[in-house]
Amino acid sequence: MTNKSWSLAQCADAYAKAGIGGISVWRNVIEAVGTDEAVRIVRGSGLKVPAVVRSGFFPASESPRRQVALDDNRRAIDQAAVIGADMVVLVCGAVPGMPLVEARAQIADGIATVLPYATANKVKLAIEPLHPMYAADRSAINRMAEARMICEQLRSKWLGIAVDVYHVWWDPDLEREIRLAGEMDTLFAFHVCDWKPDTADLLNDRGLMGEGCIDIKTIRSWVERAGFNGLCEVEIFSHKHWARDQDEYLKDTLKAFEERV
Amino acid sequence: MTNKSWSLAQCADAYAKAGIGGISVWRNVIEAVGTDEAVRIVRGSGLKVPAVVRSGFFPASESPRRQVALDDNRRAIDQAAVIGADMVVLVCGAVPGMPLVEARAQIADGIATVLPYATANKVKLAIEPLHPMYAADRSAINRMAEARMICEQLRSKWLGIAVDVYHVWWDPDLEREIRLAGEMDTLFAFHVCDWKPDTADLLNDRGLMGEGCIDIKTIRSWVERAGFNGLCEVEIFSHKHWARDQDEYLKDTLKAFEERV
Numbered sequence: 001m002t003n004k005s006w007s008l009a010q011c012a013d014a015y016a017k018a019g020i021g022g023i024s025v026w027r028n029v030i031e032a033v034g035t036d037e038a039v040r041i042v043r044g045s046g047l048k049v050p051a052v053v054r055s056g057f058f059p060a061s062e063s064p065r066r067q068v069a070l071d072d073n074r075r076a077i078d079q080a081a082v083i084g085a086d087m088v089v090l091v092c093g094a095v096p097g098m099p100l101v102e103a104r105a106q107i108a109d110g111i112a113t114v115l116p117y118a119t120a121n122k123v124k125l126a127i128e129p130l131h132p133m134y135a136a137d138r139s140a141i142n143r144m145a146e147a148r149m150i151c152e153q154l155r156s157k158w159l160g161i162a163v164d165v166y167h168v169w170w171d172p173d174l175e176r177e178i179r180l181a182g183e184m185d186t187l188f189a190f191h192v193c194d195w196k197p198d199t200a201d202l203l204n205d206r207g208l209m210g211e212g213c214i215d216i217k218t219i220r221s222w223v224e225r226a227g228f229n230g231l232c233e234v235e236i237f238s239h240k241h242w243a244r245d246q247d248e249y250l251k252d253t254l255k256a257f258e259e260r261v
Numbered sequence: 262m263t264n265k266s267w268s269l270a271q272c273a274d275a276y277a278k279a280g281i282g283g284i285s286v287w288r289n290v291i292e293a294v295g296t297d298e299a300v301r302i303v304r305g306s307g308l309k310v311p312a313v314v315r316s317g318f319f320p321a322s323e324s325p326r327r328q329v330a331l332d333d334n335r336r337a338i339d340q341a342a343v344i345g346a347d348m349v350v351l352v353c354g355a356v357p358g359m360p361l362v363e364a365r366a367q368i369a370d371g372i373a374t375v376l377p378y379a380t381a382n383k384v385k386l387a388i389e390p391l392h393p394m395y396a397a398d399r400s401a402i403n404r405m406a407e408a409r410m411i412c413e414q415l416r417s418k419w420l421g422i423a424v425d426v427y428h429v430w431w432d433p434d435l436e437r438e439i440r441l442a443g444e445m446d447t448l449f450a451f452h453v454c455d456w457k458p459d460t461a462d463l464l465n466d467r468g469l470m471g472e473g474c475i476d477i478k479t480i481r482s483w484v485e486r487a488g489f490n491g492l493c494e495v496e497i498f499s500h501k502h503w504a505r506d507q508d509e510y511l512k513d514t515l516k517a518f519e520e521r522v
Contacts, residue, residue: 096458096474100431133394135431136458136474142431170361170396170403197357197397199463213357213397 002234003250004242008033012045014250022048022231024089027055030079039083050087050189050231051126051162052080057093058110059103059140066106069093073114080123086230087124087188089162094140103140108150111159119158126162126188127151133202144168144177151186160186163223164235166193166206169214175222182226190223192216192261193236204237208252209260216261232261263495264511265503269294273306275511283309283492285350288316291340300344311450311492312387312423313341317351319371320364320401327367330354334375341384347491348385348449350423355401364401369411372420380419387423387449388412394463405429405438412447421447424484425496427454427467430475436483443487451484453477453522454497465498469513470521477522493522 003011008029015023023042030038030052042049055076060066076088092107094100111125118125127147130139141147147161161181168174181187194212199205209216220232234253241249264272269290276284284303291299291313303310316337321327337349353368355361372386379386388408391400402408408422422442429435442448455473460466470477481493495514502510 097476099476099479100433104433131393132431133392133460133463136456143433146433170393172361172365172404172407195397199394202394202460202463215358215360218360 002236002253003246006246008038009041010246012041012047014247016045016047018250018254020047022050022233024051024053024233024235025049025083025085026053027076027079030083035079035082042083048231049083049085050233051089052076052083052085052087054089054091054128056090056107056139059093059095059098059106061095061098066110070110070113073110074117077114077118077121077123081121085123087126087160087162088118089189090125090127091130092127092139092141094135094137096136100135100140104146107140108153111150112154115154115156115159119156122158124158124160124188126160128162128164128189129167131167142167143171143173144181145173148177148180148184148186151184157185160188162189162191163187163219164191164193165214165216165219166191166195166235169195169219174219178219178222178226182228185227187223187226187228189230189233190220190228191233191235192220192257193234194260201239204239206236206238208236208238208241209234209256220261232257263497263514264507267507269299270302271507273302273308275508277306277308279511279515281308281515283311283494285312285314285494285496286310286344286346287314288337288340291344296340296343303344309492310344310346311494312348312350313337313344313346315350315352315389317368317400318354320354320356320359320367322356322359327371331371331374334371335378338375338379338382338384342382346384348387348421348423349379350450351386351388352391353388353400353402355396355398357397361396361401365407368401369414372411373415376415376417376420380417383419385419385421385449387421389423389425389450390428392428403428404432404434405442406434409438409441409445409447412445418446421449423450423452424448424480425452425454426475426477426480427452427456427496430456430480435480439480439483439487443489446488448484448487448489450491450494451481451489452494452496453481453518454495455521462500465500467497467499469497469499469502470495470517481522493518
């Protein structure tokens with residue numbers, strides 16, 4: 001759901017009409033209309049729901065706050081189960097000043113703690129490695145390698161990785177890690193957008209595919225060779241594109257997807 | 262030379278008075294006053310010159326442009342030799358849209374080509390891995406691992422690595438790579454500043470040590486354990502700090518260095 005300025009109903013309607021196969025739904029969007037209404041909209045549209053976005057944020061300095069995060073992750077799993085989403089995407093979290101090694105340990109612990117709940121609810125958990133520029137406060141998992149290590153440690157068919165080209169395109173080990181994820185059956189999601197060399201904002205200046213420099217087709221070929229056959233999800237955080245006429249933006253997105261993904 | 266708003270003479274004078282051991286000099290600063298005058302200022306100050314900053318930028322789509330880059334690197338080596346700098350810092354370069362594998366190959370080729378000239382002039386070349394957010398257009402060398410691989414390939418006591426905490430603090434392999442660099446005698450430089458979680462600008466919003474979240478003392482302990490005994494260089498690109506009273510800023514820098522490095 002990359003048209004942030006639209007409601008869930010507008011997105012679902014427009015995406016279904018455009019022949020898009022699915023929609024991943026943000027939790028704040030579900031909460032804005034209420035779960036029942038969100039379920040009604042999504043079912044009515046006929047769209048698949050690859051993911052509920054997002055939970056995670058496991059590390060915290062104080063144990064009570066870690067507990068709050070675990071509860072919140074269980075709520076996200078509930079929401080995914082109710083809305084029929086395959087997975088919850090995990091933005092794993094980081095605490096400014098906490099050693100990254102400690103943050104990574106707390107992340108692995110947190111995932112281990114909620115994984116049985118996800119399993120019982122038949123909801124997958126997808127660790128999304130985030131770009132190193134988010135290592136201070138959003139995620140201490142910044143390469144596929146660290147996501148893989150957690151998957152190796154916890155070995156479950158309900159735990160895998162969400163590959164977003166924006167976060168990992170620069171990684172010299174990317175091709176190898178995608179191949180390993182394929183062998184481990186942990187390739188759960190594939191997100192596309194573009195990295196603009198003149199990025200002006202660390203959060204909300206992503207490019208439409210083709211506006212930047214990522215060779216998305218090549219990365220997609222690696223992902224598919226590794227056995228991924230799910231939906232390619234467009235995820236563009238962009239003040240610029242969100243401010244545009246959203247019908248035009250959707251049209252451009254479809255064209256960019258056709259030509260560049 | 263982190264007080265960008267000061268001239269070379271002002272910096273050299275203030276740093277010498279403050280008891281700072283050295284000054285790395287940017288090429289544009291040398292060129293602004295002319296090489297003879299720059300040499301006179303630096304010699305007169307009694308400061309060491311760890312580095313001339315910067316050359317590199319090896320990859321280009323067209324062969325003539327690669328040649329221009331090689332010539333420019335030789336000029337930087339000349340400048341370092343004349344001013345008595347130990348090394349030239351290499352920002353290796355990247356071309357938006359060029360596959361990173363190709364950019365990395367052109368970088369290794371470029372360094373191999375200019376290394377004999379550096380050797381003949383007794384000037385070291387220090388590969389500076391840049392943060393992955395610069396992979397599109399500034400450097401395709403974004404981890405110490407890739408810098409190490411080039412050092413392994415070209416094996417020379419004149420080729421090593423400049424470790425800047427801003428670029429590498431997030432790297433899960435950092436401690437190991439610093440140890441390996443120590444074993445290979447490639448730890449040429451150590452740069453400090455800080456990463457602010459609320460970074461507003463990809464280039465010029467670095468923090469003074471302590472303004473951000475990098476555990477600089479720990480990284481310094483790794484570098485020293487690996488045998489580094491050169492100067493710790495403060496390098497803060499910051500519109501905010503450059504706009505301040507530069508005497509105050511220098512005082513704050515010295516205090517931050519004392520407490521946080």
